[in-house]
Amino acid sequence: MSRLPDSSDTTTAPDAAPALGDDTAARPTAIDGSPEGGRDRSNRGAALIATAVALPATVLAGVLAFNQFAPDQPESEPSTSAATPGPLSTAPVEMAAPALAERPATVCRALLSQLPPTVRELPQRPVTAGPEQNAAYGDPALTVACGDEAPAFADTDKLWLVNRVCWYGSEAEGSTVLSTVDRETTVTVRVPDDYDQPLQWVSPISETITATVPSVDDPPTGCRPA
Template identity: 40%
Template structure:
């Protein structure tokens, strides 16, 4: 009986070593042949050349307060530097850009006139109006209007607008009047 135990010992040791090695080898082989999720294409985060609106001194101060506190991401899109602006305000004082293709948020645009019955959207304390395509969004209830151009390829413009609305509500004072739907 004692010799039977001695002859099993090498088999037990071999099994104790072989099983973990086989498991590790199986995991390595599986990871090598398993399909991988495709890495997203790298985003172009180079500076975006933009046009800068002509701003009064008061509007320039408000726009600078907005852009100086702009979030690093909006709707999951990374902030990008902007360039442009001849003679007046620099692009960084009035425009924010996010993602690739770039979502552009421009402070100090011309106000949009809408009828009281127009469809408006209240997002995080800011009232927005959009064109039919949902590409150009403009604030309706701010002293200094802000326009956000969201490329059609962006499937969720509201995600970007929600993130930007928070800082717009904090930094751009509300207008004395706004369309009925903005109340």
């Protein structure tokens, strides 16, 4: 805080001169009127400074002594989460490869050559037989088989149109089987139960089917858009 007056119009009376012969004349007067006030303030100030310097040094010495004699703490081991998935299999997926007639074989080769390298987040995997007509993705494996027999279904069974491809679905052990019913060569996709909403998994495959597998002239009634 400043020691200057709060306002410029404040005046103070001059200090009275000390009387001759007074033994306090040669010594400064303290603010409270006691002699040698300046020396006392100097002594107190020096003591405060010495204390302020000594305290950090004392604290530092205590910290160093504690660190020296405190027992070492073992480093924490990295935790492993039980929910961390293991590595996905990249081994060939076992699939059958029945012999195909010339026309279906040609169509299937065109389809397989254009299939995407991934279906959603599932990477493509090798197959044990018929890579020109079979494909597999992910672990557990979602499989694509071209040239299978056409599925049998009733006129009242529900069909699904996905990206202009008409699919018939049935349930099998551990998977949903989706087969095209509006293409000259049948394409069958097996979607494991681990993957929700099976129709979403055939969406990228439908795009390739539309481009490579010709449609039939007279598709089932359920395949026609409403």
